[in-house]
Amino acid sequence: MAQTPTTYTVDGTAICSKRMSAGMEVQQLADLVGITANYLRKVERGDRPRMRPGPYQALRAALNANKTELLAPHPHPPERK
Template identity: 80%
Template sequence: MAQTPTTFEVDGTAICTKRMQAGMEVQQLAAAAGITASYLRKLERGDRTRMRPGNYQALRAALEANETELLAPHPGPHERK
């Protein structure tokens, strides 16, 4: 059985893009996800890159995002960092 990660590494640009596509302001999304607007701004700017599972799931639900849409891309084994 797969274990839930302790944190999720997120892509701030993807969060911002998805939020804007949904027509939401930072404050609206933060309220819908149960996080602060300050925290959401830090995520979108890339100042913060990790989220706890509960916050990540709430953000995903508020944006109607799939499981990986908001995650930071990871290079494959043959790609350079």
């Protein structure tokens, strides 16, 4: 059984794009998620690349996002020769 991670590494640019596509201001989304607008701005800028599960799940729900679209892409390991 998979465990819930202690933090999620998020893609601030994707979060910002999704918020703007939804026509929401930073304060509106922050209020829906239960975080401060200042924290959300830091997440969107990439200054805070990790979120705890509760706020991340609330952010996903508020933006109607799937499980992975707000997560930072995982770097691919280098190919072995």
